[in-house]
Amino acid sequence: xxxxxxxxxxxxxxxxxxxxxxxxxxxxxxxxxxxxxxxxxxxxxxxxxxxxxxxxxxxxxxxxxxxxxxxxxxxxxxxxxxxxxxxxxxxxxxxxxxxxxxxxxxxxxxxxxxxxxxxxxxxxxxxxxxxxxxxxxxxxxxxxxxxxxxxxxxxxxxxxxxxxxxxxxxxxxxxxxxxxxxxxxxxxxxxxxxxxxxxxxxxxxxxxxxxxxxxxxxxxxxxxxxxxxxxxxxxxxxxxxxxxxxxxxxxxxxxxxxxxxxxxxxxxxxxxxxxxxxxxxxxxxx
Amino acid sequence: xxxxxxxxxxxxxxxxxxxxxxxxxxxxxxxxxxxxxxxxxxxxxxxxxxxxxxxxxxxxxxxxxxxxxxxxxxxxxxxxxxxxxxxxxxxxxxxxxxxxxxxxxxxxxxxxxxxxxxxxxxxxxxxxxxxxxxxxxxxxxxxxxxxxxxxxxxxxxxxxxxxxxxxxxxxxxxxxxxxxxxxxxxxxxxxxxxxxxxxxxxxxxxxxxxxxxxxxxxxxxxxxxxxxxxxxxxxxxxxxxxxxxxxxxxxxxxxxxxxxxxxxxxxxxxxxxxxxxxxxxxxxxxxxxxxxxxxxxxxxxxxxxxxxxxxxxxxxxxxxxx
Numbered sequence: 207x208x209x210x211x212x213x214x215x216x217x218x219x220x221x222x223x224x225x226x227x228x229x230x231x232x233x234x235x236x237x238x239x240x241x242x243x244x245x246x247x248x249x250x251x252x253x254x255x256x257x258x259x260x261x262x263x264x265x266x267x268x269x270x271x272x273x274x275x276x277x278x279x280x281x282x283x284x285x286x287x288x289x290x291x292x293x294x295x296x297x298x299x300x301x302x303x304x305x306x307x308x309x310x311x312x313x314x315x316x317x318x319x320x321x322x323x324x325x326x327x328x329x330x331x332x333x334x335x336x337x338x339x340x341x342x343x344x345x346x347x348x349x350x351x352x353x354x355x356x357x358x359x360x361x362x363x364x365x366x367x368x369x370x371x372x373x374x375x376x377x378x379x380x381x382x383x384x385x386x387x388x389x390x391x392x393x394x395x396x397x398x399x400x401x402x403x404x405x406x407x408x409x410x411x412x413x414x415x416x417x418x419x420x421x422x423x424x425x426x427x428x429x430x431x432x433x434x435x436x437x438x439x440x441x442x443x444x445x446x447x448x449x450x451x452x453x454x455x456x457x458x459x460x461x462x463x464x465x466x467x468x469x470x471x472x473x474x475x476x477x478x479x480x481x482x483x484x485x486x487x488x489x490x491x492x
Numbered sequence: 493x494x495x496x497x498x499x500x501x502x503x504x505x506x507x508x509x510x511x512x513x514x515x516x517x518x519x520x521x522x523x524x525x526x527x528x529x530x531x532x533x534x535x536x537x538x539x540x541x542x543x544x545x546x547x548x549x550x551x552x553x554x555x556x557x558x559x560x561x562x563x564x565x566x567x568x569x570x571x572x573x574x575x576x577x578x579x580x581x582x583x584x585x586x587x588x589x590x591x592x593x594x595x596x597x598x599x600x601x602x603x604x605x606x607x608x609x610x611x612x613x614x615x616x617x618x619x620x621x622x623x624x625x626x627x628x629x630x631x632x633x634x635x636x637x638x639x640x641x642x643x644x645x646x647x648x649x650x651x652x653x654x655x656x657x658x659x660x661x662x663x664x665x666x667x668x669x670x671x672x673x674x675x676x677x678x679x680x681x682x683x684x685x686x687x688x689x690x691x692x693x694x695x696x697x698x699x700x701x702x703x704x705x706x707x708x709x710x711x712x713x714x715x716x717x718x719x720x721x722x723x724x725x726x727x728x729x730x731x732x733x734x735x736x737x738x739x740x741x742x743x744x745x746x747x748x749x750x751x752x753x754x755x756x757x758x759x760x761x762x763x764x765x766x767x768x769x770x771x772x773x774x775x776x777x778x779x780x781x782x783x784x785x786x787x788x789x790x791x792x793x794x795x796x797x798x799x800x801x802x803x804x805x806x807x808x809x810x811x812x813x814x
Contacts, residue, residue, distance in 0.1 A: 239603060287781070294788045294812040296603060297549050302742050302784040304733055308777030316771050380814070391814055424729070428614065435607055466629075471616035476611035481596045484604050 211457050213340050219453020220350035221411060225426060225435035227357060227446040228404030234439040235397045238288065238299045242307035243430055244423030246402045248314065250276055250409020251418040258325050265325055265414045273404040281404025285395040307423065322419045330414060341433035349411040352447070356404055361442045363400070374398050382387070425465070432476045436449040438486015448486065451475075500664060503748055508657070516648050527717070530652035530756045531710050535731070536738035536750035537659050539707035541666070543736065543746035546699045547679030548598065551732055552609030554702040555593075555616050556586040558727040562712025565721055566625060575637075586708025594700040596692070601682075610729065617727035631722030634715060636637045648717045655713065656751075659706045663747055666702070672754040675699050679745075708787045741783055744789025752791055756759040788812060 250272040255278065257263040257271060283306065291298055295461045302340045332344040364370040375383040384390050412426075429452075437448025452472060459471035479486070535557065543549045567578040594641045597608045607744075620626045634677035637644050666672045674695040677685035684710050686692050732758075735750075744751020760779060764772035786805045787793060797804055 233603075236562065237603075240607070287785070290813045291785055291788060292812065292814055294784075298740070298784055298788050298812075300549075301608075301737060302781060304737065305777050305780030305784060308773055309781065310777075312774035312777060313772065316774060338732075394814070427647055428610075428704070428729070431607055433612065435604075446628050467618065468624055470622065473611040473615035473618065475609055477615060480600055480604055480608040484600055 210340050211461050212454065213342060215454035215457030216450055217343065217346040217350055218457065219450035220346070220353045220437070221408065221415070221449070222429060223446045223449025224353040224356065224404065224408040224411065224435050224454050226400035226430040226437070226449055227360065227442070228355060228408075229427075229430045230434045230439060230445045231360065231401065231404070232401035233434060235373055236292070236394055237296050238292070238398075239296065241300060241303040241305065241427060242423075243401075243405055244425065244427035245307045245310040245314075246276055246405035246423075247409040247412060247426050248418065248420060248423040249279070250406030251312065251315065251422070252318065252409075252420075253296070253406070254410040254413045255323055255325050255418060258327070265327055266412060267351075269410045272410045273403045276406030276409075277399040277403035280336055280405075281395045281399035283402070284398035285391065286400065289394060291389050295450070296325065307427075307443065308329070311420055311423060312378070314407070315490075318420055318492055320419060320421065324416045324417045325413045327414060345414050347412075352407065352411065353449075356407060357442045357446055364442070369393075371397065386450060395436035429472070432472050435476050436479050436486060438483075495633040500747060506662075507751075512654055517647055520642065520645050522584070523649050524761065527645075527649045527652050530649070530656050531714055531736055531752045532734060532758060533706050533754035534656045534710040535654065536742070536754045537656070537663060538703045538710070539735045540694075540739050540744055540746075540750045541663060541675075541706075542699050542703040544739055544743065544746070545663075545672070545679060546675045546696060547665070548696065548700070549602075549606050549699075549736070550609045550703070551606040551729075551736070552611070552613030553703065553707055553739065554608075554727055554729065554732040555613035556590065556707035557711035557714070557731055558613075558616065558723070559586045559589055560708030561707070561715035561721050561726040562620060562626055562632070564712040564715040565634050566715075568577035568634055571630060575716055578639070579709065580698060582715075583705045583709045585704040586711070590701040590704030592695045593694070598696045598700060610732075613727060613729065613732065615691075617723050621723045624808055626723070629723060631720055631725075633649065634719050634721070636719055639718065648713060651713050652710070655706065655709050660747065660751070662702065667747070671695055672696060673771075727750055737780060741790060742779070743792030746757050746790070748790040748791050749790050756791060783810065 225243075225247060229240055230244075232238050232240050232243075250489070252277060253272040254265050254268045257268040258265055263271075277279070282397050288299060288302060291302055330345060333341050334344065335341045362370075364373060372388045373396070375386065375388055376390055376393045376397075380390060383393075433445055433448040433452050435448070436451055437444030437446070452475070455471055455475055460468045463471075493647055514526050518526070533737065535553065538556075539550065539553050541555075543795060561586045563582040564575075564578040567573050568575065597605060597612065600608050621629050626632060637647065639647060666675075674690045674692075675731055677688075677690060678695060711726065715726070738753035738757050739750040740753070740798050741757055743749030743750065761772065761776055764775050768775060783791075786808060788808060794800060
């Protein structure tokens with residue numbers, strides 16, 4: 207029983223990690239708190255839904271489309287909007303992101319109505335058992351694998367490529383990076399695109415597992431916040447550990463106290479982590 | 493008397509009679525609209541004390557609103573006390589909560605403070621959803637006001653107005669006090685403020701408590717007016733976002749900016765929802781985006797320009813782009 211709860215928590219945590227990884231990248235590199243993150247996840251989910259419903263494209267295949275589209279969309283948003291206010295400070299970009307969130311959510315609401323929809327794939331509820339102890343939902347396991355894969359790709363891009371060097375240099379010192387010939391505006395746009403693309407991947411997986419609707423983004427943004435904070439900024443490992451920690455804490459918490467306490471647990475952890483380990487579980491104190 | 497004070501007195505002299513006479517010219521719907529406008533003006537101004545002047549962008553100020561509303565409900569419904577007692581308790585309770593939560597949370601800076609306050613508000617919502625005394629997710633009813641309908645509208649309008657006036661006067665006198673200067677010093681450079689002997693912890697906590705006090709009072713009046721509240725409606729993060737957008741839209745760190753922001757945002761959203769039944773929030777989002785790009789210092793900054801031209805807006809963009 208305990209083992210099953212642990213597995214459930216871990217797998218849910220994997221999805222949380224994927225949701226948070228893009229937010230963490232954008233926050234860490236550009237100091238932008240992307241309130242619209244959940245809305246981008248929602249877009250990813252709807253792309254998968256429409257491709258599946260209209261064209262019958264398998265959700266895992268549509269991952270390519272949702273990631274590509276959201277990368278381009280994120281790139282454009284940063285390049286032609288956020289870049290124009292970025293030096294006004296984190297607070298201003300935050301309100302801007304809020305405006306973007308309202309815009310996207312309501313555009314989706316107007317276009318697709320508030321109906322709750324579901325991607326009905328045949329293998330949605332598939333699972334397999336290991337011995338008599340644990341049942342593992344297949345889709346969540348695949349999602350978990352994808353999280354690892356995407357984090358690995360991010361890690362390689364950031365640490366092994368010229369683009370990654372540009373991103374890291376820009377994040378450390380914007381003016382110095384520019385003096386060294388880094389195209390700062392372009393680097394920012396690519397970084398935002400990568401973060402939003404990861405949100406698209408999370409949206410696709412979310413749509414296979416849970417019902418979707420245009421207003422689902424807000425709650426997901428909050429969850430991503432919690433994960434980013436618990437894990438701390440500045441490394442690819444942070445959101446993964448944060449996501450797993452939150453998933454496990456929620457699984458055990460709702461088992462012991464009841465499902466209605468899930469949010470209370472999450473946000474209490476958030477506040478405690480902020481007070482005692484403000485740099486996240488990986489970082490030091492203060 | 494300096495120039496700023498003259499402006500402020502002139503501002504009060506024009507706005508106050510206008511506000512006092514406002515309910516006499518409108519129907520119940522207009523009065524209710526005005527009351528909501530005042531409520532958001534209170535909350536945006538209260539947010540301004542901690543977010544605008546002290547530089548601590550709270551993302552959880554709705555927690556004071558919700559606490560104010562729930563204290564009012566519990567004191568009136570469960571303890572059977574009159575509204576005035578509940579109103580005082582709501583303000584006091586919210587301020588006390590601000591002190592208790594502020595002591596640990598105000599040690600955090602920047603984003604971390606913002607997210608921590610957000611977490612506090614969400615955790616409090618979840619707590620209220622699960623407590624017996626607040627009747628959980630089902631919500632809680634308040635006693636009805638025993639007055640003719642029209643008088644009720646007047647009653648709530650003038651209480652909100654009085655609360656707003658107290659908020660603005662308190663902010664005005666705060667800014668002229670040592671504490672006010674301390675807050676601005678903290679915003680500009682907290683380490684420097686500390687090194688010249690300002691007790692930053694005390695100053696920040698008082699600012700947060702004042703912010704909580706007035707927000708709690710607004711919540712109290714709102715709860716009595718609604719006669720029914722539930723966790724989702726009074727603890728929603730959207731209220732925080734609204735006060736923050738209003739303060740920024742009007743001009744944070746100025747006395748009348750949040751008031752201007754609250755009035756213009758309320759009027760704009762009302763106007764839009766009248767003309768665009770479905771898409772009004774969409775346009776609202778677009779307006780927020782445009783306002784942030786072109787006037788990041790807020791509407792009030794437009795008044796300080798001698799000559800308003802395209803160049804002003806282009807200058808804003810040039811300053812902040814990369």
